Amino acid sequence: MTVRIGLIGAGGMGRAHVERIEQELAGGRIVAVADLNLDGAKAVAEPLGATAYATGAELIADPQVDAVLIATFGKVHAPDVLAAVEAGKYVLCEKPLTTTPEDALRIMEAEEKVGKKLVTVGFMRxxxxxxxxxxxxxxxxxxxxxxxxxxxxxxxxxxxxxxxxxxxxxxxxxxxxxxxxxxxxxxxxxxxxxxxxxxxxxxxxxxxxxxxxxxxxxxxxxxxxxxxxxxxxxxxxxxxxxxxxxxxxxxxxxxxxxxxxxxxxxxxxHIDRFHDAFNQEVQQWIRAVERDEHTGSTSWDGYAxxxxxxxxxxxxxxxxxxxxxxxxxxxxxxx
Structure with a gap:
């Protein structure tokens, strides 16, 4: 199985994740990229044959997307994480999970409602x-x-x-x-x-x-x-x-x-220092999604x-x- 990944955030961290998934890791493929700067999303998506979106909500709703990787600014993480959880899709969200405890609590409540842990927070250390x-x-x-x-x-x-x-x-x-x-x-x-x-x-x-x-x-x-x-x-x-x-x-x-x-x-x-840790983190996440399992840090870790x-x-x-x-x-x- 190849995990079809949707990337939200086409900035430096997002592009670094694209490079590792496409060139260094196994089992995953970028099929969609979303960014408020649609031209930026297209610049990342088109060489991969992926779909470009202007919003995370559109990407999450795409039935071709199995799992979501969020690499945007921390203050805008919560709505996309919540949407992914409500759609039943695994999500790897770069830190911080949220910028307020209240938003993190809402994410935990959504996971409990779905009945499974879907969120991994990007604490690569x-x-x-x-x-x-x-x-x-x-x-x-x-x-x-x-x-x-x-x-x-x-x-x-x-x-x-x-x-x-x-x-x-x-x-x-x-x-x-x-x-x-x-x-x-x-x-x-x-x-x-x-x-x-x-x-x-x-x-x-x-x-x-x-x-x-x-x-x-x-x-x-x-x-x-x-x-x-x-x-x-x-x-x-x-x-x-x-x-x-x-x-x-x-x-x-x-x-x-x-x-x-x-x-x-x-x-x-940090890209130099933690290159291998980033790779192991994302590789473990991809393999866990293949097995329909959660791995790594949880929404609780993000909340704490x-x-x-x-x-x-x-x-x-x-x-x-x-x-x-x-x-x-x-x-x-x-x-």
Missing amino acids: RFDPGYNEMRATLQGGDLGYATLLHCRHRNPTVPEGYTTRNMIDDTAIHEIDICRYLLGEEIVKVRVDTPRATSHRFEHLQDPLVLVATTESGVLIDDEVNVNIHFGYSIECELVMEQGTVRLGDQNHTITRDAAGERHAVCGS ATCVVDAALASLEDGGREVEVAMIEKPAFYA
Whole structure:
């Protein structure tokens, strides 16, 4: 079976997914592309012999589309995710699932009404070998339980339209989810600290930020979000346990040694750093759709991450006070 995929969002992330599905992965084919910029949709669709649409609703209604991949801006995800669920179609939605907890709750209610989990959220770090080795070490128990988790998310630059809010809802949300995944528990409290700002930022941007969070068992998480560091794209993580630590080795490239010293390359973007993780994520989704099964993160994971984002934004707006994360009890449907 070839899964006929409809792509909503013909921007950079959408085009990257087209390339991986058409050139690197098995079992899937892009049969439709939707974008508010219809010319942009046509530019992606026509070389593939796919149909171009101006709206996600039209694409979802197409009977030739088996499953939907959403790669638009976060604030417009909810209507298309809901439409896909109501149509009974599996959907892989890039993070964030939604930008409000209320929209995520509506998606969960729709899934429960349909009676099956259809939504996978694009938290691709769950497919990164380093993070999974770290998780396996913790679950093995030889080094005791977790006490601290140190995270660093460093981008070379961001565009002028990027906001301080985006540092949390578009950037730190990756750490929010991966910390939940690594530790196997929810984040219950969060605050956002504002260090001395870098001179490389746009004036409207508070950069860097440090998100400090506490989990149910008391593990303390700190996440440096630093989006104008210039030297490259660098993701770091260190898990501290009772009897040892595990550190993410995310820049393990060949090492050059010459008169200038010893050095190795640094990734330039998330596309470089997480290429293999993206591929594994989408490949697993395609194979699960073939089997009529759900796989990967759920709408609950999208909801939980958005609730933490909400609390962090409240902390940022209120001078860095600690804010409790407000969440419903996890429904049995997602247990």
